[in-house]
Amino acid sequence: MVEILHNVGYGFQVACQPYNLMYCFFGVLIGTLVGVLPGLGPAAAIALLLPTTFHVAPVSATIMLAGIFYGAMYGGSTTSILVNIPGEAASVVTCIDGYQMARQGRAGAALGISAFGSFIAGTFSVIALTFVGPFLANIALAFGPPEYFSLMIVGITVLTYLSSGSMIKSLMMAGVGLMLSGVGMDTIAGKYRFTFDIPALLDGVGVVPVAMGLFGISEVLLNLETEIKRDLLTTKVKNLFPSLKDWGLSIWPIIRGSVLGFFLGIIPGGGAVIASFASYAIEKKIAKHPEEFGHGAIQGVAGPESANNAGAGGSFIPLLTLGIPANPVTAILLGALMIHGLTPGPLLIKDAPDLFWGTIVSMYIGNGMLLVLNLPLIPLWVKVLKVPYYLLYPLILLFCLIGAYSLDNSVADVIIMLVFGILGFLMKKYRYDGAPLILALVLGQKLETSLRRSLIMSHGDFSTFVTRPISLAFLITAVVLLIIPIITGRKKLSTLPDE
Amino acid sequence: MGKSDGVSGSFWFLFCLFIIYESYRLGLGTMYQPGPGFLFFWTGIVVAIMALIVVLQSFRAQAAEEVQEAPTGKRTTTKVILVIVALFLYAVLMEWLGFFIVTFLLFMFLLAVIEKKKWWFAVLVSAAVTLFAYLVFETALQSQLPKGILEFLRF
Numbered sequence: 147m148v149e150i151l152h153n154v155g156y157g158f159q160v161a162c163q164p165y166n167l168m169y170c171f172f173g174v175l176i177g178t179l180v181g182v183l184p185g186l187g188p189a190a191a192i193a194l195l196l197p198t199t200f201h202v203a204p205v206s207a208t209i210m211l212a213g214i215f216y217g218a219m220y221g222g223s224t225t226s227i228l229v230n231i232p233g234e235a236a237s238v239v240t241c242i243d244g245y246q247m248a249r250q251g252r253a254g255a256a257l258g259i260s261a262f263g264s265f266i267a268g269t270f271s272v273i274a275l276t277f278v279g280p281f282l283a284n285i286a287l288a289f290g291p292p293e294y295f296s297l298m299i300v301g302i303t304v305l306t307y308l309s310s311g312s313m314i315k316s317l318m319m320a321g322v323g324l325m326l327s328g329v330g331m332d333t334i335a336g337k338y339r340f341t342f343d344i345p346a347l348l349d350g351v352g353v354v355p356v357a358m359g360l361f362g363i364s365e366v367l368l369n370l371e372t373e374i375k376r377d378l379l380t381t382k383v384k385n386l387f388p389s390l391k392d393w394g395l396s397i398w399p400i401i402r403g404s405v406l407g408f409f410l411g412i413i414p415g416g417g418a419v420i421a422s423f424a425s426y427a428i429e430k431k432i433a434k435h436p437e438e439f440g441h442g443a444i445q446g447v448a449g450p451e452s453a454n455n456a457g458a459g460g461s462f463i464p465l466l467t468l469g470i471p472a473n474p475v476t477a478i479l480l481g482a483l484m485i486h487g488l489t490p491g492p493l494l495i496k497d498a499p500d501l502f503w504g505t506i507v508s509m510y511i512g513n514g515m516l517l518v519l520n521l522p523l524i525p526l527w528v529k530v531l532k533v534p535y536y537l538l539y540p541l542i543l544l545f546c547l548i549g550a551y552s553l554d555n556s557v558a559d560v561i562i563m564l565v566f567g568i569l570g571f572l573m574k575k576y577r578y579d580g581a582p583l584i585l586a587l588v589l590g591q592k593l594e595t596s597l598r599r600s601l602i603m604s605h606g607d608f609s610t611f612v613t614r615p616i617s618l619a620f621l622i623t624a625v626v627l628l629i630i631p632i633i634t635g636r637k638k639l640s641t642l643p644d645e
Numbered sequence: 646m647g648k649s650d651g652v653s654g655s656f657w658f659l660f661c662l663f664i665i666y667e668s669y670r671l672g673l674g675t676m677y678q679p680g681p682g683f684l685f686f687w688t689g690i691v692v693a694i695m696a697l698i699v700v701l702q703s704f705r706a707q708a709a710e711e712v713q714e715a716p717t718g719k720r721t722t723t724k725v726i727l728v729i730v731a732l733f734l735y736a737v738l739m740e741w742l743g744f745f746i747v748t749f750l751l752f753m754f755l756l757a758v759i760e761k762k763k764w765w766f767a768v769l770v771s772a773a774v775t776l777f778a779y780l781v782f783e784t785a786l787q788s789q790l791p792k793g794i795l796e797f798l799r800f
Contacts, residue, residue, distance in 0.1 A: 197788060198782075198786040198788070201786075314695050314698060314699060315699065317692075317695060318657060318692050318695045318696060318699070321688050321689075321691060321692035321695070322657070322692065324684070324685070324688050325664050325688055325689065325692075328684070328685045332681040334681070335680065337681050339667075339671055339681055339682070339685075340664075340667060340685075366728075367725050367728065367729070370724055370725050370728060371721045371722070371724070371725055536756070536760040536762070537770070539755075540751070540752055540755045540774070541774070543728075543732065543751075543755075544748065544751070544752075544774070544778060547732070547735060547736070547739075548778065548782055548788065548790070551739065551788075551790070551791075552782070552788040552789070555789055555791075557736055557737070557739065557740055560735075560736040561733075564729070564732050564733055564736060568729060571725070572653075576649050576650065576653040594684045597679070597684060598679045598683070598684075601676060601677070601678075601679050602677070602678060605677055606675065606676030606677040606678075608676075
């Protein structure tokens with residue numbers, strides 16, 4: 147306990163350096179902006195802005211990139227409520243009741259409660275992260291290659307189970323991601339694979355250009371085809387501070403959403419999106435007047451908005467303590483940390499305490515900034531929404547192009563991004579989810595290494611994965627998740643919209 | 646699941662056959678000492694089987710009902726293809742022509758040709774964006790954007 151307080155104190159020292167405060171501020175500001183803009187999610191945004199952090203210290207870079215992530219959770223709700231267009235996937239459910247509230251002239255209360263709910267949940271998850279993180283890192287120290295292998299399998303399975311569309315297609319995409327991760331140098335045998343004598347492929351297929359293509363470029367191409375129509379609510383936004391009655395209705399959904407979101411965030415493969423759906427379902431189930439849901443029930447805004455922020459916070463736990471990202475966004479963060487020369491995992495707390503504690507504490511500060519930032523800036527965000535799409539998409543494209551190029555000052559990354567942009571566009575049309583691909587691509591190398599090491603250790607005996615209890619438990623979870631949809635033939639937990 | 650799944654499933658199936666062949670060539674190794682192609686060989690086989698299932702399911706769905714594909718006009722498809730071509734040209738030409746020229750041309754193309762805005766508007770916006778992007782990325786964020794044939798200007 148004393149040790150943790152000491153560490154948090156150290157974290158404050160790191161996070162409160164003016165430089166880091168500035169990056170935290172930029173992070174949450176850009177995050178909110180990204181959340182507001184439809185068609186640019188946090189995954190694409192982090193990928194885009196990663197090259198801009200190359201010349202700053204890893205701590206500042208991580209603080210900023212993390213800020214973009216949870217900032218986007220705030221921003222996404224604004225567009226859901228005002229325009230009925232979710233800024234990103236985690237605020238899709240907020241549209242249901244949030245937009246109805248806005249139509250009834252209660253936009254202010256909806257925006258207010260989602261900001262306060264986000265703040266409470268964000269802070270809760272950060273505090274929980276402070277305590278659970280080191281504990282989990284200690285457990286993870288006992289993990290050997292078989293445990294890591296099984297854990298990664300679970301992570302990928304959970305994500306495919308929760309992701310949108312058909313399970314079999316999601317699994318296929320995870321397989322494709324795995325194959326892509328094999329491109330480049332085989333670290334065990336020291337041999338090039340799948341490079342076909344193309345110099346650009348010698349270093350492998352980078353996560354960042356792939357993510358920019360799948361989530362950035364493809365989104366623009368898709369929107370070009372459909373041409374978004376937005377009708378902006380013209381009513382004035384007033385009374386941002388929710389009334390006592392609103393608070394009374396919302397406080398329990400916020401608390402439940404925070405706890406639920408946090409735990410769903412920890413599970414590899416879980417995260418903010420699923421947390422918001424689960425929270426909405428629960429609130430509707432236990433509400434005294436479930437018929438109000440869909441017609442502007444404030445609980446339907448407070449719960450999911452809290453859950454998605456807590457989920458975003460929770461998903462930092464598997465990333466920072468196990469080195470295993472829970473979702474595409476943290477997958478890119480993992481890629482970012484590795485580019486900065488850090489290896490997230492149980493040793494991160496010991497090896498880079500400034501990064502671990504600095505980032506966590508910066509999230510406390512960032513949450514505070516977001517609350518202060520968001521309420522007065524809502525009119526500004528509404529203006530941003532009025533920027534016509536014909537100006538917006540060329541800018542998104544340009545940022546993608548510059549971003550991909552600056553990764554390594556090489557045109558090869560730009561080409562890789564464009565190829566995956568087209569692939570992502572086709573995948574969206576044919577209903578394949580890109581999230582499992584990204585996750586498997588990031589985990590691929592680790593997955594392969596741990597598989598091959600396990601087999602070398604056990605002298606080729608596959609039973610090593612089932613005779614070790616922790617590994618066995620992970621694998622059983624994975625198998626259960628794979629079998630449930632086959633046996634019950636039921637639809638998946640929720641039908642998620644595309645990223 | 647509709648007719649389209651037959652197409653996409655077949656694509657992934659062929660892709661997997663290729664990976665399986667390549668992995669086999671890389672060497673599977675033994676159980677004691679798995680080789681570089683080991684994981685990808687088996688992943689390829691599993692994904693290929695799943696791709697076949699997707700294809701088979703699409704036949705069944707086709708027999709049951711003709712699934713309505715989202716209507717997409719010819720005009721919008723051309724638009725998407727043109728934008729893709731422009732982006733590839735940007736990538737290929739950026740190191741030769743330099744950031745200024747390609748960015749300006751890309752914006753002119755997107756605004757004037759694709760979006761059919763007035764030409765003076767397109768020129769104005771393209772110039773402003775090019776300059777703005779240069780200031781943000783090169784000056785403020787210290788990215789190293791290619792100068793290309795404008796190298797001699799030494800700005």
